Amino acid sequence: MAQATEKKSAFRKSVQDSSSGVLLGQLLSKDGQITRSQFKEAEEIHKKKKERIGKVLQKLGYVDEDTIVKFISRHLTIPITNIEDDKPDEKLLKLIPWETAKEHMVFPIRSDGKNLSVAMIDPTNHGAIEVVGSQARQVVKPSVITEKDLIEAFRKYYKISDEEYEALTKIDEVEEDTSDDGGVNMDTYDDIGGIISDATDEIDTVGGEEEEDSDQLGNAGDAAIIKLVNSILLKSINEGASDIHIEPFEKTFQVRFRMDGTLHKVMNLPPTIKAALISRLKIMASLNIAEKRRPQDGRIKLKLGRGKSIDYRVSVLPTLFGESIVMRLLDQSKLQIDMTKLGFSRKMLDRFMKLIERPQGLVLVTGPTGSGKTNTLYSAVNILNKPDVKILTAEDPVEFNFAGINQVNVRAEVGLTFASALKSFLRQDPEVILIGEIRDMETAENAIKAAMTGHMVFSTLHTNDCPSTIGRLLDIGVPGYMIASSLTVVLAQRLLRRICSKCVQEVKPDQQQLINAGVDKEEVADFKLFKGKGCPACGGTGYKGRLGVFEMMEATSTIKDAMTAQVEESQLRKIAIKEGMWTLRQDALDKAKQGMTDIDEVLGKTVLVKEALPAYLLNPDELTFENGDLIVKEGNTDKNFYQLLQGNLVIIKGGRIVGDISQPSEYFGEMSALMDQPRTATIKSKGKSIVKVFPGDKLKQTLENYPEIALKIIRSLVMRLTEADKKLSKIGDRV
Known part of the structure; x- marks a missing residue:
């Protein structure tokens, strides 16, 4: 025990005496958290940029912040602070002024007059500890905290302005990766019109349209084209786009962003820069710039500051007037995997949480493309992501990676399909399995067998609602009794645009419209509706963000009997409603009544399912x-x-x-x-x-x-x- 104490004391002293925590990198390497070569690479950047090595390692993607925080806590024998659990004494904010707290990234927690407990990102920074201790005239007792939690504490307790908050969380500049592997220096481009003009001026158009492709490939590396591409990418991030559409037409070349599920035109580009701009994007995505006859798929990894990066999934499609490019933004920092923030009602969420925590079963999430199925699956699996739970996923492709989850990219060209991955998973001793999609009988059969043999299996289907999911499984050949014996719950969902909170206002409802939408005549008089007026915060659209609406069908004994008997879809729906199923339309109307969305979204994204069959067919x-x-x-x-x-x-x-x-x-x-x-x-x-x-x-x-x-x-x-x-x-x- 004495030797262990001496070892930790020596560690503490050596770390405090080291410059910006270089020893931290060495110890992470010795502990197996990073490799020696990764440490050497980070050390070179640290020496050049004078940035603490833990931050450099995070930016390089070699280690995450949680790992560093737990490592420091374990080896320095200091606690990890959670501001929400460990409420600070707000009187201490005067003892440590805002400027000092910001400069040294430190936050005061409590004091007994002699000892000051503080939370720090880097407790190995002995210089910061000395400054704070001297200013407070107390002995500093550090604890470790994540950067995100520290900044949130600054916002809540120091009452910093939105501008200061954004400055702390904004994207830092990093050096451009000149190897053309997708790394991009993300500067702020204010004058996009000027950038487009510069790019146009640099393109030699003397050959006319026939020579455009061959003449302009070399221009893909011109500074103006690079700057224009970077400005488009940065604009998409700043405006919260989910997709970028770059589309050539006969006389125009346009860029559109999909925001909150709707496409908006954001710029018109001169057709003369078409080939150079597309070539630049293909180079960044590691695609064949000479191939213009076949579709291609690639990926751009955008390296940003503060340890952040954004991936773009790139699809290139040859069209009549050139190649069309669509890029899906995959920003893990904006991925919402908090189940409580997806739009579930409290009652539905509580029941769903209990169902997914069963030791075995099949959970199906259904809906059209872009309805948020992946988000819901990730959120559900993340709840089960614990040290004692083995989780395996098969995805096509893997869009976001998560610590503690083993993720597999499906590659049909080498025989790695959803079905074959499932077979292999069963030999890997998992508790939880996620399959991106059930597309065929083999995958469905394997998923059901896994669910019946002690595994919790999650997957998706492209169907309209919960009852039609059962019909889809029957259509691909799964017997009704197998569905009934394995299924736990089906969740159907849609994404509706959320009314902007800055300009929401109550509107007078059209009573007949409400009746047609499915509102009972008795409720119409008291039914309130809301709409966004349009303001600068939402770009005049009246909407800001999206929310989910859900339909959940739990596989009760009555519903299982109906599945076994293979009853008609409409009859199954009737049974499910009697068993307590809340339909998509009902959930959407409820959210409209609460002022979360408007009636146009309800009518446009959900359908009213009435009694479809007469009694002689139903019963x-x-x-x-x-x-x-x-x-x-x-x-x-x-x-x-x-x-x-x-x-x-x-x-x-x-x-x-x-x-x-x-x-x-x-x-x-x-x-x-x-x-x-x-x-x-x-x-x-x-x-x-x-x-x-x-x-x-x-x-x-x-x-x-x-x-x-x-x-x-x-x-x-x-x-x-x-x-x-x-x-x-x-x-x-x-x-």
């Missing part, structure tokens, strides 16, 4: 037949039609067996109802069978008004006619 009679029982008799004039739920049936004509019916959900007996003629065959049960019975006088109405049912009836009819045709052909061949 038909179900009859059980034993072996040999008669279901339909040849020559009878009854008009009912049927659907097989379970078992096997035989078709008898003229005393001979001429066929069978064995496919669950197959319809039969509809010809007599359609043609108004006596039955042409006898149908008996082969073993035990269960059959639905529908009134024949409603068949024509069903075919005319309910295409979902009509399609299945027609398919059954076509299938039987095809089989009959094959048999007749065989008989003809024999003759």
Whole structure:
């Protein structure tokens, strides 16, 4: 014990005596947190820029801040401070003035008159400790804190202005990486119009359009083009865009940003710089600049200051007037993985949290592209990300990386698919598995097997709502009983634009519009609606940010029974609502009533699902037949039609067996109802069978008004006619 104490004391002294914590890097290397070569690289930058080595290592991406904080705490035997848990004495703010706190990145916590407890980013900075101690005339007792928490404490307790806060959190400049691997020096470009003019002036247009591509490839490295590309990238970050669209047309070359789910034109560029600008982006994304006939995909990693970087997923598509480029911004610092901030109601969130913490099961998140499914999955998995939990993910591609989670990039060209990754995952002893998407029977089957063998499996599907998700799984071949035995919950979602809080105002609702939207007539009179007027904060749009609306269908015993019986989608929806499912439209209307979004977003992003089927289709009679029982008799004039739920049936004509019916959900007996003629065959049960019975006088109405049912009836009819045709052909061949 004494040796351990001496060792820690020696460590503390040597760190305090070292210049800007160089020894910290050495000890991180010895501890295996970084490699020796990574430390040497960071040390060179530290010597050149006089920046503390811990910060340099973070900027290089070799170690994260949490690792450094825990390492310092462990080896210096000092606590980690959380300002929210460890409330500071606000009287001490006068003892340590703001300028001192900012200069040395230190925050006072408490004092007994002799000893001053402070939180610091770098407790190894002995010079800062001496300055603070001298100013306070007390012995400084440091603790360690993350930079993010420290800056938030500055904002909350020192009451710093928004400008000071932004200055502390703003992107620092870093040297440009001249190796063209995507590193970019992000300067602030105020005069974009001037930059465009400079770029245009540098392009030699003497060859005309025919020579444009060959002449301008060399211009991709011109300073003006580089500056223009950088300005577009920086503008997209500053304006909160999720995607950049660079599009060539016959006489124009435009740039659009997708913000809050909507595209906005942000600049028109001269067509003469088209080739140079596109070539520059392709170089940054490590793409083939000579290939203009095929689509290409790449990635740009933008290195920013304060240890931050942003990735752009780049897609290049050849179009009629040149290559169109779309870039998706992947900014992990803006990724919202706090489940409480996604838009869930408290009741739904509490239930969902309990469901995902079960030891095994299948959780499906569904919705169209861009509806926030990835965010929700990451948030759910992040809740389960604990030291005693092994988590594996298969993604196409991996967009954000997380500490403590093993993430795999799907690569179909080498045989690494979602299905094959799942098989390998089961040999890696995980508790939690995330599969980017269920696209086929093999992936679905493997996911369900994993969920049934002690794993919690998360995945997505592209369906409109919760009940249609079950129909999708049935369509790709998954039996209903397998879905029922593995499924825990289905979550459908959409993203709606949020009303700007700076210009929100109440508006008079159109009562008929509310009724059409699904609001009960009794509630219309008291239903309040809101809208954004438009202001500088939201760019005049009336919207700022987005929020999720959700529909959650928990796999209760009643719903599991319905899945096993493979009931129609509309009937499953009715059952789910009775079991407590809150629909997307209901959730959207509730958020509109609270002033979070407006009625236009509700109507544009969600649909009203009414009672789609009449009672005779929703709740038909179900009859059980034993072996040999008669279901339909040849020559009878009854008009009912049927659907097989379970078992096997035989078709008898003229005393001979001429066929069978064995496919669950197959319809039969509809010809007599359609043609108004006596039955042409006898149908008996082969073993035990269960059959639905529908009134024949409603068949024509069903075919005319309910295409979902009509399609299945027609398919059954076509299938039987095809089989009959094959048999007749065989008989003809024999003759």
